[in-house]
Amino acid sequence: MTQKIRTRIAPSPTGFLHLGTARTALYSWAYARHYGGDFVLRVEDTDVARSTQDSVDQILESMHWLGLEYDEGPIYQMQRLERYKQVLDQLIAEGKAYYCYSTPEELDAVREAKKARGEKTLYDGRWRPAPGRTLPPVPEGVKPVVRFCNPPDGDVTWNDLVKGPITISNREIDDLIIARTDGIPTYNFAVVVDDWDMTISHVFRGDEHINNTPWQINMFNALGAPLPQFGHCPVILGDDGQKLSKRRGAVSVTAYEEGGYLPEAMLNYLARLGWSHGDDELFTREQLVDWFDGSHLNKSPAQWDPVKLLWVNAQYIKQADNQRLAALVAQQLVKLGITLQPDVVENHLPQLCALLKDRCDTTVVLAQWAAKFYGDVTPDATELAQHVTEAVRPAVATLKEKLSACAWDKASISAAIKEVLAIHSLKMPQLAMPVRVLVMGAAQTPSLDSVLEICGREKVIARLGVA
Incomplete structure (x- = not known):
């Protein structure tokens, strides 16, 4: 490849780092490392009402625990508002974006009327400028949003790194809001400006973003910006067959750390949850980087299997260095009310880990066994x-x-x-x-x-x- 490979992960700090986002981060990281490129961490914090510093801290901690080192970042969108305004002004000046003064009540009425007629509930373009067209008078006291002039005809086609060729008609999408009434950019606009400015070459993300991609491609084209290549990974399904998400029983990455899982086991399991290298079930981080060239990504959703994850973790615990296990078990013992002296952690506990680790699938279970040696025992x-x-x-x-x-x-x-x-x-x-x-x-x-x-x-x- 002649172009410098640059990938990114761009979580929203409105909660913990979701397992699907962690998998996407892993693929983006591995792809960049495979080709000797850069991996960028961007924090998409324009949802001001829901973004929190605690979420940012948890995201950074999760990335660190997984060992997904980033070359640039974290870059915060809220620190780039002037840049977004500059691009917005450019699009408006070039007639590629416009102010829309429709109130939420007016838009609801339009949608309901279209729904009643059996039509698609797209924005009706009432504030979109056009040659020979007279726009409504600007209402007093109404703050406008900014909408992008989406091409009214034609198709958007891209060769997806995961799904293959995808085509969506411009008639299926409308003039997207790209800035809110307070001037804060919306996701689809900010992500385009960011990927352009940061020269992102490849974008891996969940396939729930497929419907956003035509808008984004059209905006890249309107700005004369080079297009990144897109790869949309299928969702991860929970035990009930429904999408695993923050709102549907998903557990944070850090919860697995607290639950006694090793980061290399989680990384191994996440990698196999949508990608394969022959029949290899267990592999090192170095092997993953060596093998991950963007091919062999599954097109179908993956099923989260906690039993399989436990098995993978057990294999890594068996292989783990006993001194390292001792340090982790000592932390788990504190939660059980047992605090060991440093010399015990250094000398005795590693011997204990060596004896017990073959029968344990998490460091929590290992600590429960260790507690029998350091705490009181009450036989059943x-x-x-x-x-x-x-x-x-x-x-x-x-x-x-x-x-x-x-x-x-x-x-x-x-x-x-x-x-x-x-x-x-x-x-x-x-x-x-x-x-x-x-x-x-x-x-x-x-x-x-x-x-x-x-x-x-x-x-x-x-x-x-x-x-």
Whole structure:
């Protein structure tokens, strides 16, 4: 490619970073990185009534957590109002935009009348200048909006990076409002000026924007600006088959961070939710960048599958560095009321993570297991009754005695357990299950000798004493 690749993500700070927007950001980032281009973060904050600083902060935090580093930004639209006004004035001066004084009540009446006649409820163009046409007198006290002179005839066609060729007739769209009565630009106008000024070459976005694209292409053409290439990705569907959205049960990206997911797992899952590279299910960030050339994007909607996401996360937890996991688990333990000393997080907790991580699919679950080693354990009454019977109590007492005196390492603990089995003529499960329930509060754990070793002599002896 001779043109410098420049992509962007442009979230609206009216809530959390939606999963669909995060996926679009990922595709835009990966495409720019694949071709050695730039990735721009723009904050579309012209919806002043609904935009908040908390939302901006959450968006930036989500981008940082996912590792989607941007080369420029964040660029805020509300800091570019003078530029929008300059372009608006240019369009009005060239007869490509005009002031419209129709009141909301007048527009509603026009729409209702058209609907009653079975016509499309498009704006009737009553304030659009035309040769030989006399416009209505300007009403007093009415602040106008600015409308774009959309071509009345012809078609808009583009070769979509995802959908392929798309054609929409100009007769299907009307003269769009591009500035409100307060002078604040609307989405479709501001995005065109921004993409033009920022020399954006490729635009990936959700396919709910397909109907906006003809207006935007016509505005690019009216300004004599180069057109970016558009790629409209299908929506993500929730469990109910409906579009996943801020208003329909979607969870923020940061909620997954708090829920114990690793960013590389979320990135991997989001990438596969609408794109594929053969049968590869798991891949690194570097592989994604190497493979993501804009092809193999799905044309059909993707289904959000929380079970599959958990599986992906579990695979990454198994591969994760134990020191890194320890730091994450320590944060989760604080939420459980357990604060560890730095030396424990540095030295003991990584060993524990290594022992437990193969059976955990989030760091929350890993922390719940770790809490059994650092906090109090109350065995379930049902499991106590089932496993810690009168018949096995003498063996538990003997094990307590042997463990009080043996060296505290895995081999010595294992030897003590085998000695007790021989003394009481028991099989391993007959002793292991009640010991696990007493020490860990659960009948299923990793290997018993490993659990006892890492739990520590003092805790093990104290908990076996309950029997």
